[in-house]
Amino acid sequence: MRWLIWVVFSLGMLLWTMTVLIGTKVLGWIAGLSSQGHDASAVAQAVQSFPWPAWLALWVDPAWLEQLAQAVAHSWAWLTTILPVFTTLVGWLVPIVWFVWGLVSLAMLALAVLLHVLAGRAQGQWSVVAASVRRPHGG
Numbered sequence: 001m002r003w004l005i006w007v008v009f010s011l012g013m014l015l016w017t018m019t020v021l022i023g024t025k026v027l028g029w030i031a032g033l034s035s036q037g038h039d040a041s042a043v044a045q046a047v048q049s050f051p052w053p054a055w056l057a058l059w060v061d062p063a064w065l066e067q068l069a070q071a072v073a074h075s076w077a078w079l080t081t082i083l084p085v086f087t088t089l090v091g092w093l094v095p096i097v098w099f100v101w102g103l104v105s106l107a108m109l110a111l112a113v114l115l116h117v118l119a120g121r122a123q124g125q126w127s128v129v130a131a132s133v134r135r136p137h138g139g
Contacts (some may be wrong), residue, residue, distance in 0.1 A: 001119045011110040012066060020101045024094050 052065055 001123065002116055003074055005115045005119060009108060012108060016101070016108070020097060024097055027090060027094050027097065088110060 052062075052070065056065070
């Protein structure tokens with residue numbers, strides 16, 4: 001039982017880390033665009049020429065990626081007009097995201113350790129029950 005806890009923890013950490021890594025790469029790309037002072041049309045052009053990984057086309061419809069690129073371009077236009085501090089804010093988002101990653105990772109580790117301890121206690125109780133069942137009764 002304990003090995004299952006750590007396998008699930010490892011897979012969860014892998015998935016969580018990959019999600020945060022991809023998110024920070026996207027935020028870094030957006031920060032690069034914003035620091036260069038690109039307007040909405042330049043961002044739309046950059047998004048259209050974004051090099052999507054080849055393996056992604058196997059899992060996601062390319063038409064959906066096209067719609068995603070258009071949504072990002074429209075969102076960028078909205079953000080640059082509505083929220084002018086976005087260009088400075090995006091520089092802080094990457095460290096904040098990694099800080100949140102650390103907090104969530106510690107919480108996941110604490111949960112895995114707690115489950116490990118509880119599984120050990122439960123296994124100890126079951127061994128006492130099993131020993132009492134195997135012992136001959138009466139004499």
